[in-house]
Every structure is written in structure tokens, then in C-alpha cells.
Amino acid sequence: MKATTTTTSTEGPTLDEIAAEAHAFLAPRVPRRAPARLGEGPDDVMGVGLRRGDAELAEVETARAWQRDLFGAGLAWIDGPVEYGGRGLTEAHRNRVHAVLREYDVPNTACFMVGHDIVGPAILAHGTEEQRAAYLPGIWRGDIICCQLFSEPGAGSDLASLRTSARRADDGWVVNGQKVWSSYAHLAQLGELLARTGDPADRHRGITAFLVDMGAPGIDVRPLRQITGAEHFNEVFLDDVVVPDTQRIGEVDGGWPIALTTLTSERSLMGDEHNGLMNDPVRRLYALAESTGADTDPVVQELLAESWEREQIVRETARRSLDAPAEDQTGSVLKLMSTADMEFYIAVATRILGPRLAVDHGTWGTFAWSQLLLGAPAHRIAGGSDEIQKNIIAERVLGLPRDPRPPIPDRPTTTTTLRPQGPA
Amino acid sequence: MKATTTTTSTEGPTLDEIAAEAHAFLAPRVPRRAPARLGEGPDDVMGVGLRRGDAELAEVETARAWQRDLFGAGLAWIDGPVEYGGRGLTEAHRNRVHAVLREYDVPNTACFMVGHDIVGPAILAHGTEEQRAAYLPGIWRGDIICCQLFSEPGAGSDLASLRTSARRADDGWVVNGQKVWSSYAHLAQLGELLARTGDPADRHRGITAFLVDMGAPGIDVRPLRQITGAEHFNEVFLDDVVVPDTQRIGEVDGGWPIALTTLTSERSLMGDEHNGLMNDPVRRLYALAESTGADTDPVVQELLAESWEREQIVRETARRSLDAPAEDQTGSVLKLMSTADMEFYIAVATRILGPRLAVDHGTWGTFAWSQLLLGAPAHRIAGGSDEIQKNIIAERVLGLPRDPRPPIPDRPTTTTTLRPQGPA
């Protein structure tokens, strides 16, 4: 469901006009994005999930200030309804503004991703008037960071088996349970919760969605340390957390369609930004080969050629996906491509670097590739594992039979997609 | 079940003595096997399934004469019981003799493979005394060529669903149905048949095994043309074929264990002879690269290195499999390795040859590689598809759960393994 279904002005700037407006806003504030300057500054290969602790908090403050300005200029929520702080324009306007934003070196606003692309759209589509008014402007102004409270330790890919319970009480609902893989929960003010209000045997038919104040008593957020050392995901323990009934989204036991909205939003996003997870990996591989002299090795030359080829193909596929119908499940195709590409880049880096990939010899831009090595496994799971993506393609695109015994629910994934840095 | 379980002499030649005996037999008769002489003579890349028509019949006559001599010298069935024409020695003796045979350029005896490795062992293990005496000497002397009548059009990998029926009649059984993928049926005198004598719903519990005279009225053998142009496999139509009850093997409705013997025999065979399907492929790839000048391409050099590496690994795995317990399912491992190796060699040949692989430019040893290209798909199915082999490994080696709904029967395959040329 698109945000534009509510209120959209049919008058307003043309695409070129909105682009010019964005340029006018950006040019005095931030530099143009230059090709990675190799050999100096940070040599990060990965674009997300590197900061933690104070460094992360500082990054969030920068992001908030930036988002506030963007919102003030009417450039934050291009295709959102005017009454909730949006600009009321079309998806095409939004794509155009995002293209302009990509030309500039804007602050990393990844912390708003869950709000802008997942929780916000769910509130817009399924929330009450009060919920929309209460949260949407704050989400888009950068005041409210959101998280998803979907996955559980026993329900990873199989969300319909979740067990966190919400039971009726005088003042609304009392929630108990444990969630996991919740991106940004340690920074979030608002969580979108799926909880069981019906019989577990009913699977996806006994689930209700809620908006939860992450500061409420009984919520305990514990960052999960990943193998990269980052703490991007969290476990969230809910112990007798009281949620007013006004915070319920949709019907009781009717949470499943809301989960679906989430995933539709997520899929529509997966475009060519996948590669944005990495910082210009192919150009860096070329530069790396040149700096080590490996570029004279014809085998390396072919590996570099294939790297570039892969990058162009995933980009072209993303470009094509803009016009593709939802049934094509381009998100799943892109996810599988980008997962395989990452593994390929790791193999190329292995070939070029040898031991310098594993043991730090202190040269700029060498051991940094171990970020990719350690970050890839999470990418392959987050946003739906390879296996889930393949089932989606097999069943929904190719029309093959569903897996026998408990059917795959109508959703691809429970964990949140890792998110590229850059404009959201 | 090993042939040696019946009668084995514990006295007799040592391994070195039997090897010397074999050398003494072979040296005056056939030349030593030389490395492929490249650039002259036939440039066949594949070792089997190339001849048909008169050329095939001539090959069979040569094989028969050779097998008769070998049998006469006591070198045909080394580990077979003396009373049925065997030499009564151990498996180790047999392996040693086979190793000596491989050093000589002996006639292609592939047509006896089904008899020696599949039907013969089934008769020895499950046949009556009369059946053993009637068939085993002839099978080993080369008089009787055998075929399997197992697979059906509707029951390829899933043998337990077979529908060819055998019903009781005064003079034994009357068989009706259709079999397929029957190697050498067009040359065979004797067929090992699996037919349904019970309820189809009982699947593998309602099947009986028979020995069928391939000259009996009502049997119609139609060679299937493969994409290589060869006609190695056959369809066999059985129309009111009368089979005396004395030709039944094992109990009524007790055919399944006999099918299993077949497969155990087949597996124990799959050793390093897989590569024998091809004629010295890696050496030929090296020679090919040298002749085209591609050997100066460093990428081709690495591909050649990997080709050699693969060949050594499959050979070492076969060597290790001699000491491995049956539970290790080495046959399935080797099958998967050799399938992947073939595809790899095709890729290398593609790289080196370019259009000469697909369009004949008339140069020795170039377009010949299209044999491998066209032969590989059959190899990947015959003897059990990749998928069946993987299920065997997953379930029997790794102990993973069986596939849900109809269980996989206790057998890996229904079609016959393509067989390398060389001693059987």
C-alpha cells in the first residue's frame, strides 16, 4: 500500500522543479559526494553498523539535526500526506529527490529507516487518525526513532509461531515475552509489536499489532553483540508491559495484514540500495588491486571484471524493478543477487590480499576488508534468509507448490533489512 | 552383500602371485595401456556409449571372445565361488587383478557390466541353487549379457511406485507393463525384472523379482535414442510375457531386498572408475590447451590446475572408499564429485575451444569435446540423480529426517550407472 493513497496534491512542482528545489537546499549545506578518496581517511568497506557507544550517539544527534532541517524544508516525506507532515507529492517526485540526495554527502540517517520505511507506512495504512497524528510527524521530523518487535528466539523465519502474549487488562493490555533481532531498539522511542492475543494453534490468525512506548516500565533492551563487534540488533524483554488499547493497530487478532504492510514496504525499498551497504566496493577492489600490484595478474583482472559486471547487473535489476509489478518479487531477486555479490567480493579480496585480509599489516584499505568478511553473514540472514527468498520466488513467481506441512506464511521475513547509509 | 560370503578358499595365491599371474596372461595378448596418443586415431573424449548398429555388435563379439579367454584363465571372477565358475579368492585379490587389468589396453567389456555387477550378485545372494548354476557361469564367461528391468516411465527415482504387474497363472506368472532406461536390453539374453505382485498402495512391500528370458514372446525392446545419438538405453514393453515360477528370485512380494542388493553392488563399484567414463580428460585438456596456444593464458592455466586437482581428489576419494564402511555412502559422494567434475571440464573446454566446441572446424580433438557436452546430462541422471544422491547423504550419513510424506525408499536409484570401458 502506498502512502500516496491518502492525500496527494495533483498540483505542485514538476519533477525537474522538485529536483531543483532539493539542489537549492543541499548545495549550501553539504558537499557533493565525490568518488571515494582512496588512501586517506576512514577505509571502511561496509557502510552500516560500524559505530557503537558514544560514537553512535553522536551519529544519531547529527542525523536528527539533519532530518529536522530536511523536514522543515519539506523534503523529508515527499510522497506523504500533507496533514501528517508530508509533501503530498507522488512516488516519482520522491524517487527524484532521493536521486538528488544521493549526489550529496549527507549524514547517515540509517537510524530512521525502520520508522520511515516500516513502522510509518504501517501506521499510515492501518493506524487510527489519532495514531497517525501522534506519530507520523515525529517519525519524519526525526524526533521518533522506531524499531520492530517481531522476531522471537523461537520464531525467526516462522513468524506465525510467535509466543509473546498480550492479554486484556483493565487499562488495556499486558504484554509478556521476548523479542530478538530488533534493529535500533536500543535507540528507539517507539516499537511496532506483534503479540499473540489468540490461540497459538491459530498461528497467524491470533496475532495483534501494537505501538509500544519503548520507555514503558517492564521493557528491557539488551544489545546483541554481532560478530562484527557492532551492536545493531537487540534482544527486547517485555515483562508485564502495559499497553493502552488506544495503542493497538487494527483489529484484535488482525495483526497479520499489518505485518504484511511492513514487508511490502520493506520489499519496495530493497532497490539498488543494497549495494549501498558497502562503500563503493568495486571501485575499491580495483584500487586495491592497483595498490598491491595484483592488477597485473590476468586472473585478478577477470575477477575484477566480474565484480564490475555484478555491480552493473544488480543496479540494472534495481532500475528495472521500479517498473516491475509486485508479483515479480524483485526484492527477493535483488536480495539473492546482493548476497552472492558480497560473497564474490570477499573471494576477490581474499585473492588480492592473502594474509593481509586476516592479520592486520597496518596498510590503509587492506585489513579493512575484514569488515566485509565479518558483515556478510548477517546480511545473508537479515531481511529474510536465502532460503526464504528462494521459497518466495518459487511459490509466488514460478507458482510452484507450497512446502508440505505447515504452510509458509504470507510473508518473507522477520528480521529487518540492514540498511545502507545515505538518504532514507 | 559380498560374493565372498558363499565359498572362499583361504588357501591360494598371495596378492603378488595373482598379480603376476594376471601379467603373465595379459602380456602376450594385449599391449600395455599407453597414455592417450594425442593428435592421431580416434579423438573420442567419452569412453562409453558411442557405438551403435554393426559397430556395436562387432564390439560385443570382441568382448565375448576376450571374456571367454579371461574366464578360461581363471581371471574373470576372482572373488566368486568356485562352484559357479569363480576363483574363490578375496576382494583384495580381485582389486589387485583389476588394477593389473587397468594397465593393459584390454577390449571394452562394458556390455557385461550389468551381469557382473548387478544381476550376478543378486542371483548369488538371493537365487536358488538351480538359478545360480544355470546363470552364473554363463554370465562370467560372457555368454549371457544381462539387463535390469527396474525403472518405469512413471517410476524413475521413485521405484516403489512401479506398476508393471506379474499375476499368477497355471504355468507361473504373466507379466504386463513397460520398463525404461534399461541399459544393454537390446543386446541382453537375461533380464532382472521387478514387478508388482501385491497392492500398489503397499509400495515396496508388494514387489517381486524375476529372471526373464529376453527372447521370450511378448517382449519388445526399443532402443531410446539419446541426445548423443547413441542408443544405450531401451524401452522394454512386456505384453503377456510368461515367466515360470522357477524364475522367481526370492519370496513373492519380497523383491525389495533384492533391489537393494543390486544397489549395494552398484555402489561398491562406483569407485574411481567414474573417471573412466571419460578418456583421460585432464591430460587431453592440457594437450588441447597446448595445441591451441591457450596454455599461455594464466586463467586457462588455473583452470587446468583445478581440473587436475579434481581428478586427483576423485581418485583419492575412490581409493579411500575401499576401506570405508558402507554407511559412508562413498558411492553417492563419488557420483556427485564426478558429475561436478564433468561440468567443470565442459567449462574448461568451452574456454579453450570457443566456437570450435559447437561448430566443427575439422581439427583433431576439438569438436570431439562436444561428446562430453552432450553426454554429461545423462551421466547426471543415470545411477541416481544429484538430488537422490544428496538425499542419501543427508539421510543416511548425516542422519537428517527423511523427506515428509511418502518416505524415500531404501534405495538410491533406478537407472543403471553408465559404465566406463575397461575391465569389469
Added chain:
Amino acid sequence: MISAEELRALRDATRRLVRAWTPQSADDHEAAASAPPDRRTWAGMARRLGLQGVRVPEELGGTGLELEAELVVHEEMGGALHGGPFLPVVGQAVPALLTLAGDERARTMLAEIAAGTSVVVPADARWYEPDAALPVLSDGADGPTVSGVVPGVMAGAAADGWLVPADAGGRTALAWVPAGTAGAATEPMTTIDLTRGFATLRLQDAAAVVLARDGEAERARDAMETGAALALAAECVGIAAEALDLTVAYVKVREQFGQVIGAFQGVKHQLADLYVTLESARSALAFAARSVGESPPLRDAALAVARRRCGAAAFKIANEAIHLHGGIGFTWEHRVHLYYRRAKTNQVLLDTGGGQARTIAANVAALYAG
């Protein structure tokens, strides 16, 4: 620009026509190969849909559409395993002749091609044998003649004449040799691809018309090679799509172990992988087509991406298609091996000896350096 709807209509119409007129089985293809060229189908394609003139300007009787439209037609030819001279005429000869648009003879040839009355086939070994030597053009007493041997001429035996890039004393010329010219003869080559024919063209002092020389001839020759690459890549996309469709349909009906084999997750995941492979080929083709107007490093690298990916994807998918058909997949009677054969043939014509990877590597290095 042609709209998505118009493209779809063109695709549907082409599909119906071409499939109806193309042999289905290996035996039929073999029979067709040894029969005389099928002029009725050729004329019908022009008359009914104007397929040969898809790129020919309207004033010459064509429909003057964009490259995108031409590629849709080649995709359909691949998917149908059509084996006529469409690719060399429309994919190679037309782009070459379009570079000679000022030449009256070229314009006449284009008009005849669009009308479906002439089969003009290039005879240039370079497009699949990069180092092949050119035939030699000499000035004889009665005008120019060419001599030389050109192997691998696609549909060479079905041609009304050959466009022959030739060596005129170290300079390039583009010669036209009508079929029937004394000293010009073809002989068929054996190929694994049962769906189309290749021939060796032997020229011995064959009288020729010189259509272009030097830079003009070079440009025509380059257009021939680029056109062939795009057309073959598009065929590969069609082959891949059709082989996948065929297989998906088969696994939905073939039962083993009590269920259709398409219900086994192992099979489902393989097919999902093949779908991703197909999408990557589509993207590679779209990228190359979109980049023909770019400057050389990007344009050449993009074309090489399509040459590598589309060929590899078609072969991979056709190979798995045979496999997933089980036993019947490797029988002569089932048509799935025809896709495998054509896919491999197209693949080796598109990329020989890793040349395309080297093209990408060199051009991208130039892109990044620039």
C-alpha cells in the same frame, strides 16, 4: 519511443507467428536443415509483421523501430528456436547497411530485406573467431574479385548473397557477392546446434561489388559485430526464459514419491536460482542496449557484460532444464536438448576464450582512471 504496450504487442504477435512456423522436434529440425531454404516463412514474416524491417526506416518499407524492439524479436526467435537466417540478416546485415545509408545500393538492399524478398548474410569470421584473416579483394580486369575462405557463416547456404569484409591491400573493404557468382560456393559445417546451419564460404576470384572502403567499411563491420552480439544475447534471454518455463511446467505435473517434483524444496530452490539467473541476463541485455549510445569504455564494457552473462545464463538454465526433466530430458525425442545445444552454440559465439572479460577489465580500468 516505443511504449511498453507496443513492445508487448510486438512480442505476442511475433511469438504466435514464429512458433507456428518453426519445427518443434530434433527430427523436424534435421529435416528442415537438409531441405531447401524456407522462403515462404521468410516472406510471411515480412508480410504479416514486417519483422525483417523492424529497424529499416519507413521510407524504405520498414517500421523503423528502436533497438529495443529488434531485441524483443530476437528474444522470441531464440525462445522458439527459430532457425532461419533472421539473425544474420536482421541482427548483422541491417545494422551494417544502415551505416551506409547514403549508398543507393545499400538502400536497395535494405528495402529488399524489409520486403522479405532478399536474404543478405554477412560472411565475416571475426565475430566468432577474433583473429581470422579476411578474404583478399583484388582488382581484376572485369572489376573487383574476392578470394578466401570464411568459415562459420550463419545461414550461409540460405543466402541470396554475402556481405564480405575483405582486405584490399591492407585496407578494409566491404564487398557484396551475390549467390550464384562463379567462384563462390558454400559447404555445410557440422554443428551441435540442430536448429540452425553454419557454412563455410569459399571464394575463388569471385566477382564482387564494393559497397564501402576504409573507415566506412570498418564502421559497417563494427556494426555487424555489435549487432550480432546483441541479437545473440537477446536470443539467449529468450532461450533461457523458454527453457525455464518448460521446466517449471514439467515439474508441476511430473510426480515422484507421491507428489509433483516441483513440490520438493530442493527442486524449488534450484528453479528459484535459475529465475535469478534469468533476471540477471535480462538486466545484462537491458544494460548493454541502454549503453549503445554511451562513449566507448562504458559502451564496450556493457556489451561485453551482455555477451558473458546472457550466454552463460542460457547455457546454465538449459543444462538444468535437461536435468530436471530426468530421463526424458536426454532423449532425442524431447525438445529440451535443442535449447541446450543452441544455448551453448550462442554462448561460444558470444564469448571466445575469455575475450569479453578482458574487454570489461580494460574498459573499466579506463572508466575509473578517467
Added chain:
Amino acid sequence: MISAEELRALRDATRRLVRAWTPQSADDHEAAASAPPDRRTWAGMARRLGLQGVRVPEELGGTGLELEAELVVHEEMGGALHGGPFLPVVGQAVPALLTLAGDERARTMLAEIAAGTSVVVPADARWYEPDAALPVLSDGADGPTVSGVVPGVMAGAAADGWLVPADAGGRTALAWVPAGTAGAATEPMTTIDLTRGFATLRLQDAAAVVLARDGEAERARDAMETGAALALAAECVGIAAEALDLTVAYVKVREQFGQVIGAFQGVKHQLADLYVTLESARSALAFAARSVGESPPLRDAALAVARRRCGAAAFKIANEAIHLHGGIGFTWEHRVHLYYRRAKTNQVLLDTGGGQARTIAANVAALYAG
């Protein structure tokens, strides 16, 4: 020759001991890395099972077993993710010292290694950086000294001294520098492998004992490199086997969609592929071990096969192991990432920049030519 039963007994005993004494979690490994070297475990391994002396002759206090037995122990060290100095001491230093069996100092060092009282670690950058320059050996007034920097010394900080191949005016020498020598110091290197440490050894006019020169030193150095390669390859087999075991066990209990995930055919087929990968690594190792006595083209090619295959197999299996563990696979707490880290580290130590493929290509060409 050691029997299959004896090998199995050695494997089982090693497994019990080494697993009991090896940290299990990433945090424990990190803590161990910053603690002083663990001499109790070291001494215990020697006293309880004589592991350090597995190849040391009996007259020097070892058990004098074959290479096969040593490799079994390295496999177990890999499978347990043991991080002590076992590999450099037993895999590298012992084979080098065994080539110097006539030298009394070498014999003493071997005896001390076997007794578990001495940690002799090679400091040679060549085995993982093929083009590294050697430290320089000079003759000082008080005897020979070495100067130079040797990065990537495995367990370098835990050593009682370093065996240092050095450049003595263009000729090779093998120097011994005891820890604590003035001018000799190590500093730790950052590594992805949390289970073992690497250090840079800095030598500045450090007094040294010369154990061998010229051909003898070269042979010792070669033995060091071959030994390291075999030991690392064996570790990889152990890593691969254990990562696969761990994963098979996990998929048998982890439920999703109402069944254990190991019941999904997609997962089953992946694991079957990994088993084949593991078997190929085992075969590669067995082939290399069996070929150490062969003449150089075969021996060198076989070793290169093991270096390529075992490293690649361990990394592939560890990578899929993480993946099949789902979300918990990429958490710091779960030990599966420790396999991934060590597998990649071993892999890049075994094969740098395609060098092993070139080794195979050249040696096989020689084999076929011969």
C-alpha cells in the same frame, strides 16, 4: 606403520584432552589471548599424551610416529579451535629440526619440545608472504647477530625463542634467538582469528646461535614451510568437520514452520553438498600426505592441492555453518563464528594470491611432459 585402530585411539584421546583445555567462547579466547602463555596445558599435553613429540624419535623422548599421526593431532587442534603454539612448534619447528638431526643443539631442542618444556617457534615470513625479505645475519664482535622485522609470527609472543631463517650475505642461515635476548621483541598483531595470536618479531642486533647454513639451512626452511602447510591443511579438515557436525546437530533441533529445519530438503541438500566438500578436503589432505615421498613435480602439486582445497573447504563449510544457524550464527556469543574466522585465516595462510594454482599448473605440465 601405525594401524587404523591406533590412529583412532590417538584421535579420541587428543580430542578429549584438547577440548577440555581449550576456551569455548569468543570472550574466553579473547581473555586467553591477553593472559600470559598457558604453560600448564602445554606441559600437560606432553606429559599426558606426548603430543609435541609425535614425530620426535623415541631416543629423544618422542613417540616417533608417522606424518599421518601428526596430521590427526592437527585435525583435532583445528576442530577444537585450540590456540596454543602447537602448530608452529610441532608443525613447523619440529620438521625443520629433524632435518638437522646430526646437530646436538637441534637434538636438545627436539627433546625439550617433546618434554613440553620448550616452545620453539619459527619466525619466517615466507610461509605466508612469499616475497618477504629475510632478516640479516651479521658477524658481530661477540658472535653473530640478526636484525630485521618478521611479521606474522604465529604464537610469536608465547615463544621461548625463535628459529629465524636469515640472510648471511646472500646465503641462507638458520639462526636461533632465545626469548629475552637483548634487541629481540614481539608486538601483537590484530587478527580476525580470535583463537590464536600473531606477532611481529623485531630484531635489532640480537645475539643469535647459527644452527645451519646454506643447503642445510635451506632444507630446514623448506621443511618448515611444508610442515606448516600440511598442519594448516589438517587443521582445516578438523575445522570443517567440526563446523559441519555442529550445524547438523543444530538443524536437528531448531524448529521453524512446525518441523526441524533439517527436515527441509533445501537444507538437507546444502548439508549434503558440504559433506562432499568435507570429503574432498579429506582426500586432498590424504593425497598430499601420501605424496610427500614422491619426486618434486608430483609432491609439490599434491601439496598445493591440499593447500587450495582444505582452506577453501573449511571456509565454505564454516560460512554455511553460520548461515544455517540463522540469527544466532552471527552473534558474538555463539562459537560458530570462531570457525569462520580461523578457517579464513588458515585459508589465506595456505594460499596467497593464487600461488598454489600456479604451482599445480607448472608441476603438472612438467609431469605430463616427463
